[in-house]
Amino acid sequence: MGFIEVADRVWVARYEWFDVNVSVIGGADGLLVVDTHASDLAARGVIDEIRALGAGEIVGVVNTHEHFDHTFGNHAFRTACGTIPIHAHETAAERTVSAGERIKGLYDASPVSGEDADPHREEVLATEIVAADRTFSSAVSLDLGDRLVELVHPGRGHTGGDLVVRVPDCDTLLAGDLVEESAAPGFGGDCYPLEWPWTLDILLGLTTSSSVVVPGHGAVVDREFVEVQRNQIGLVAETIRELAGRGVKVxxxxxxxxxxxxxxxxxxAVRRGYEQLPRSQKRLPLA
Structure with a gap:
C-alpha cells in the first residue's frame, strides 16, 4: 500500500508478503528504518519507496528481533546506503544468522515447482544474511537531530531479543511482533509465553491512551488493542500454569x-510453556 504517515514524520508501509510492516522515522539528520522485510529483492523495493518520500537520507536501521521477515533486507540497505548502523537487542543480533540459516534450510527443502512451490523461494535463498552491529541490553537513545528515538528491550516474549521503538514527541510506539494485528500472536519455537504478558505490561507503560502503536504485522492499533491482546496472552500463560499444576500432560x-x-x-506456546515452567509449578502426570 506504500508508506502512510501515521504520526509526525513516522511512516508505515504494510506489505502483502507476511503482512509485515516496515516503518520510517524522520528527523533533521535523516531517516531511521525499522525492520527491512524478508529478502534482499523485497528490500530493494522498500528502499525505492522510502527514497520516493523525499524526506531525507537513510541513516540507520533497526531490527525489532531476529526473524528473517524483519532482517533479510539488511544487506540491501547496507548496499544502497553504505555502512549505516544496524541496531538490535544483543540477543537478536547474536541469533540473526543462525535463525536466518534455519529458514534458508526450510526454503531449500521446499518444492521448486508445482502448486506447493513458494514464489519467494529463490529470492530468500539468494539473500545474504547481515546481523546488526550496534547492540544494547536494556535501552538506548538514538539522536536524529531534532528528536530522540528510544530503543527499549521490555523483556522476552515473541523472542528472547524483542525491542520496541518509542518516539516520545509524537506518542508513537513501534512494537515489532510483541503485538500482531492481522493474526494470532506469533507463538513460535523460540517464544516465551509465560513471560510475554509481563513484557507487554512494560510495553503498555511506555504508552498513553492516545498512543499510536505499530504492530509487526497488520494495521496500526491503539493502546486498547494492546491491552486486550496482553490479557489474551496472559490467559494462555495462566492456562499453561493451571494445566501443568493439575498434572495434565503436555x-x-x-x-x-x-x-x-x-x-x-x-x-x-504450550510446549515452550511447559518447558519453561519451574519444577515447583508442575505435578507428575495424572494416571
Missing part, C-alpha cells in the same frame, strides 16, 4: 484447556 494440554486463540496457533 500432549493433552491443547484439548484440556480453554484457549483465546485457535489451537493450531498454540502448539509451540
Amino acid at each position: 500432549e493433552e494440554a491443547l484439548r484440556a484447556g480453554e484457549w483465546p486463540f485457535p489451537g493450531d496457533a498454540l502448539a509451540q
Whole structure:
C-alpha cells in the first residue's frame, strides 16, 4: 500500500508478503528504518519507496528481533546506503544468522515447482544474511537531530531479543511482533509465553491512551488493542500454569484447556510453556 504517515514524520508501509510492516522515522539528520522485510529483492523495493518520500537520507536501521521477515533486507540497505548502523537487542543480533540459516534450510527443502512451490523461494535463498552491529541490553537513545528515538528491550516474549521503538514527541510506539494485528500472536519455537504478558505490561507503560502503536504485522492499533491482546496472552500463560499444576500432560494440554486463540496457533506456546515452567509449578502426570 506504500508508506502512510501515521504520526509526525513516522511512516508505515504494510506489505502483502507476511503482512509485515516496515516503518520510517524522520528527523533533521535523516531517516531511521525499522525492520527491512524478508529478502534482499523485497528490500530493494522498500528502499525505492522510502527514497520516493523525499524526506531525507537513510541513516540507520533497526531490527525489532531476529526473524528473517524483519532482517533479510539488511544487506540491501547496507548496499544502497553504505555502512549505516544496524541496531538490535544483543540477543537478536547474536541469533540473526543462525535463525536466518534455519529458514534458508526450510526454503531449500521446499518444492521448486508445482502448486506447493513458494514464489519467494529463490529470492530468500539468494539473500545474504547481515546481523546488526550496534547492540544494547536494556535501552538506548538514538539522536536524529531534532528528536530522540528510544530503543527499549521490555523483556522476552515473541523472542528472547524483542525491542520496541518509542518516539516520545509524537506518542508513537513501534512494537515489532510483541503485538500482531492481522493474526494470532506469533507463538513460535523460540517464544516465551509465560513471560510475554509481563513484557507487554512494560510495553503498555511506555504508552498513553492516545498512543499510536505499530504492530509487526497488520494495521496500526491503539493502546486498547494492546491491552486486550496482553490479557489474551496472559490467559494462555495462566492456562499453561493451571494445566501443568493439575498434572495434565503436555500432549493433552491443547484439548484440556480453554484457549483465546485457535489451537493450531498454540502448539509451540504450550510446549515452550511447559518447558519453561519451574519444577515447583508442575505435578507428575495424572494416571
